[in-house]
Amino acid sequence: MRLKSHIFVSSLMRRVFALGGYAAVLRKGAEEAGAIFVRQRTRLGGETLYAPAPQNFFEDEGDTARRFEIRLRDVEAETIDSTLSSEIRFDPDCWVVEIEIEDCSDLLETVSDADR
Secondary structure, eight states, X not given: OOOOHHHHHHHHHXXXXXXXXXXXXXXXXXXXXXXXXXXXXXXXSOEEEEEEOOGGGSSSTTXXXXXXXXXXXXXXXXXXXXXXXXXXXXXXXXXXXXXXXXXXXXXXXXXXXXXX
């Protein structure tokens, strides 16, 4: 069974704070199984958007990991805002979490096209 969304978000936020970063829930979604989008800001002003990975990155139905894909990398805030607005219209139960930390590679399991 996959970890509930609200527990995953809470854990992510605690880990970001433990690393000296900042985290906030910008949009609270469905507690049980809402999709989670992570908006990462860096000191240099760039932003990266992590979105739930497509289903073909999961081994089988018993695979309970939460995996993310990098949807946008090092873009302006307006681009992220526009993308998130579209996602929210499509799925109003989604979560949006903002983190301010330079490196989040240890916080999120990311996939790439090479992993398919």
